[in-house]
Amino acid sequence: MGGALCGGQVTFSNARPGPAGALHTTRLTLRPARAGDLAAMHAILGDPVATAYWSHPPHSAIGESREWLADMLAIPPGEGEDFVVEHDGAVIGKVGFYRFPEIGLILHPRSWGRGFAAEALGAVLARGFEVHGLPVVTADVDPRNAACLRLLDRLGFRETGRRERTLLVGTEWCDSVDLQLNRDAFFAAQRLA
DSSP states (O other): OOSOOOBOOOOTTTOEEOGGGOEEOSSEEEEOOOGGGHHHHHHHHTOTTTTTTSSSOOOOSHHHHHHHHHHHHTOOTTTOEEEEEEETTEEEEEEEEEETTEEEEEEOGGGTTSSHHHHHHHHHHHHHHHTSOOSEEEEEEOTTOHHHHHHHHHTTOEEEEEEEEEEEETTEEEEEEEEEEEHHHHHHHHHHO
16 A cells, blocks of 8 residues: 555445446545546656555656556456545545455545545445455555554554565565455444544
8 A cells, every 4th residue: 555644434324426436425536547647646656755655666757657547447347446536626546456355545645644545445445345245355565654554453454464575666675564354343443433
């Protein structure tokens, strides 16, 4: 999961379906990606702060972001579901399942610290459990990303293991914290929040 994450609570009842597969929360629109999202996504994926704990180094060329966006657009139905995150009509990131059941999120740093990560994740997690019938959701987080680990803990995720040197990002080997969330734990955490 990319970026430093902070946030509050969202319940499935707050996340209402919208046109063309979009979800709407109190402040956000989560919608399918479009080719026209390239410049906004490149601004995020090329930002070294946003990608500090992401699965690849910052994109230096727009072609890298174009390929990444094409992969997002080509997710086969039933294998995953990713959303572009908008606030006040501006693209601020992406959240979703590139492949079920692993969730991922990246937001532009100017959007951090406002609760958007929790709001977006909550809506997508609820959809994963309610609409897609996922029994569990997993996450693979760089152990240095303490803010993300705290957020996932608040959402009900539990650590299932740690692995060393799992991903080569540029020239740096990164470790992983593996986490898992089941449906009951997620909805219990939402009731307690």
